[in-house]
Amino acid sequence: MTHQSHDVGLAYLDYNATAPTRPEALAATLSAMRTVGNASSTHRSGRDASSRVDLARRQIADLLNCSHGEIVFTSGATEANNLALRAAFATGGKIVTGRAEHPAVLETAKALTAENSGSLILLPVDEDGLVDMEAFHAALATNEVAIVSLMAANNETGVLTDLAPIVEAAHELGALVHTDATQIVGRLPIDLAETDVDLLSLSAHKFGGPQGVGALFVRRGISLPYRPLLFGGGQERGWRAGTLNVAGIAGAGAAAEAARKALPAEAAHIAQLRDVLEASLVEQAGDCRINGALSQRLPGVTSITFHGAPADAVLAAMPDVAASEGSACSSGAPSPSHVLLAMGRSREEADSTVRFSLGYATTSHDIDRAVVSAVRAVRQVRTALAVPL
Numbered sequence: 001m002t003h004q005s006h007d008v009g010l011a012y013l014d015y016n017a018t019a020p021t022r023p024e025a026l027a028a029t030l031s032a033m034r035t036v037g038n039a040s041s042t043h044r045s046g047r048d049a050s051s052r053v054d055l056a057r058r059q060i061a062d063l064l065n066c067s068h069g070e071i072v073f074t075s076g077a078t079e080a081n082n083l084a085l086r087a088a089f090a091t092g093g094k095i096v097t098g099r100a101e102h103p104a105v106l107e108t109a110k111a112l113t114a115e116n117s118g119s120l121i122l123l124p125v126d127e128d129g130l131v132d133m134e135a136f137h138a139a140l141a142t143n144e145v146a147i148v149s150l151m152a153a154n155n156e157t158g159v160l161t162d163l164a165p166i167v168e169a170a171h172e173l174g175a176l177v178h179t180d181a182t183q184i185v186g187r188l189p190i191d192l193a194e195t196d197v198d199l200l201s202l203s204a205h206k207f208g209g210p211q212g213v214g215a216l217f218v219r220r221g222i223s224l225p226y227r228p229l230l231f232g233g234g235q236e237r238g239w240r241a242g243t244l245n246v247a248g249i250a251g252a253g254a255a256a257e258a259a260r261k262a263l264p265a266e267a268a269h270i271a272q273l274r275d276v277l278e279a280s281l282v283e284q285a286g287d288c289r290i291n292g293a294l295s296q297r298l299p300g301v302t303s304i305t306f307h308g309a310p311a312d313a314v315l316a317a318m319p320d321v322a323a324s325e326g327s328a329c330s331s332g333a334p335s336p337s338h339v340l341l342a343m344g345r346s347r348e349e350a351d352s353t354v355r356f357s358l359g360y361a362t363t364s365h366d367i368d369r370a371v372v373s374a375v376r377a378v379r380q381v382r383t384a385l386a387v388p389l
């Protein structure tokens, strides 16, 4: 099977925004859409729909090494993050999170604590994108923390968070731990039998499933009052009312299984391509900086600041490459990347940063094209902006 066809004249390097649909996901989604059945109905059609959902639940659980009963299907990671933080905050206490988190966590945390800003602690990150552990321990020492929410991998830089010491310290003081694992799931192994987080969010379209489907992992046995965002028929054990999106969920499950099987080979191949891309750009474009280069990172991401070349102009000058300025969620907005500012970059540096993100279907041809186009674009923009002596 080949992957979903996309524009052959385009090097698609924006997997952190969304990945092409895996063929297995497309097949499972189409197959479910060709049948009729509400997963809550008890007749044969309903049972067929619910068996597709059950299969997908097991496929997602297998990817994470958890139990299928710990998976709650949602519309994406945004909803999963909202659900996790709302429920944990309702236990009473503070929310501790990081300044480089995705807006789906940051804005949720701010909204929940709007009436008492003292109940939100935002941890700084260092210039390599790592959470300030001294600030983390100081926050925990207040002994009033309900939940610590730190992302497993940053969407802009790919920088990974070492969750083990965070979980250990938080649990010692009775705080719950949530991780927004949207960018790591399907790209690097996640083993929930080893990583003892209580809650984890994911989004299917980042690993080749359909958009609009995600999940919240809720560890069995944790004491959490559920706080649904949607009230209604009580689906998903009350966490998420509404008729299940059977076709989307089936596609998410199939993508999870395909990603799990291919993961080690894909991760190695993607890392190799990313390293070629980075080395070529550094050498040929010159005067640039790889953000988070000294940290452990996802295999497929590179965030590059091309000094003296605003990213919007660079992107416009390379129409045959799909990359992004900062993160996709904030591109189009005039504000600079909050992640890069949190890492101590100037506004000018943040505005001159391009994120290339690779994935399972990226080829060396895509990389060759991206290098040629990006180097030409950066030179062109720098020349146009150069102040004559």
Ligand SMILES: Cc1ncc(COP(=O)(O)O)c(C=O)c1O
Residues within 6 Å of the ligand: 016, 017, 075, 076, 077, 078, 079, 102, 104, 151, 153, 154, 155, 180, 182, 183, 203, 205, 212, 214, 329
């Ligand atoms: C780290 C992270 N969290 C959450 C989200 C939100 O995912 P979705 O839009 O699928 O809900 C994204 C999407 O870019 C992300 O990168």
